[in-house]
Amino acid sequence: MAKLTVTTAIAACALMGGAVAASADENATLIVNGEIEMVTRTAAPDHVPLGEIRSGWTFRTGETQALQMDDFDNPGMIFVDQAIDAWNTVEGSAEKSCASCHEDVETSMEGVRAVYPKWNEDAGELRTLAMQINDCRESQMGAEPYGYTSADMTAMEALISVQSRGMPVNVAIDGPAAPYWEMGKEIYYTRYGQLELSCANCHEDNYDNMIRADHLSQGQINGFPTYRLKNAKLNQVQDRFKGCVRDTRGETFSPGGPEFIALELYVASRGNGLSVEGPSVRN
């Protein structure tokens, strides 16, 4: 009997903790290193049926939020440092590094993250940042492509994202990007898997609600790549999509495949106006 009371008390605490954590600090402001001011809440773009769009950061607990406020505390920054080495490393038959063509990453990559996925006129395709990185590796360097969601790829994306931190996400959805955007939108609202759940079911209809121990966010991708405390690594955006479709008891799509490329454009566009945060910290 005594034991029962204790476990019940613990469960009650856990529940209350969840409720408190859920509501704490959602109006906090995110300023990184005391200088980069992030827009974490703003009016939704016209094509998004939400009053306000919110960064995933606003849904996290105060402790998790704090980890992103200083680069010394942000575990994702370790991977940025690793990618600086990769940026300067000569690889492939052309005997070039990224730096051979782009020189200083801070100036050449400023603003790049904010506008990807982006239509590439010469190739006649919509390109994610990962696709562009691999195109450079293959066509310019004569090097092996990175695995689409590999640690090397994710770190390089983090390095490139850092150069746009604080700038508003601003992906184009008109012109040649429009059919991809439509396809992505359709995927976003399709109820997949044996549990018949769409992205919208969780991230549009139920954001700010708890689903078991998780505080549902709007599933925005302005913070990618994301360092997750749960798996202690940097996570590539399409790996996250894969995990969410898997959780519907669904058959996922492949990272780098046409469905997730279209979905990435669509989800990115739902965050137009939020700041680029990558690498962000989430749980």
Add this chain to the structure above:
Amino acid sequence: MKHLSNMIAAAGLAVLGASAGHAAETAPGAVSHDEYGGVATSLTGAPGDPARGAEIMTSRGLGNCIACHQVSALSHAPWHGEVGPPLDGAGDRWTEADLRGIVVNSKMVFDGTIMPAYYKVSGFTRPGDLYTGKAAPADLPPVLTAQQVEDVVAFLLTLKD
């Protein structure tokens, strides 16, 4: 003589099968819902066990109902979600048939609801093999077995205000 004992053995097996909930079980595709979505007949003919129902509702790999619903009687299990309404008093608000219909396929009761169907095996888009992300096998089983549905219904009926 030998023939007869075989027949008796077979009859015995059939009875055993029925009491274990197999012979009389209604297959997922064969469940009939009334006009409000309720399912009047037990899926197994065997009574549900509310204690097992409670375990199914809190277990992540089974019903995981508390992922979305708050249930005071299950407060020993941590983390109750808020995607669906609290289930306290559900046994007063709904009949047994309604509750069975909601667990079998809630979309027959609440049009377009986010709540998953627990005893259904077809009509999905890209169904997977549990939580592997891989394609579902051709003979995809329902999320809960017929007897597990009955166990959950039996538990829900105990939720009185």
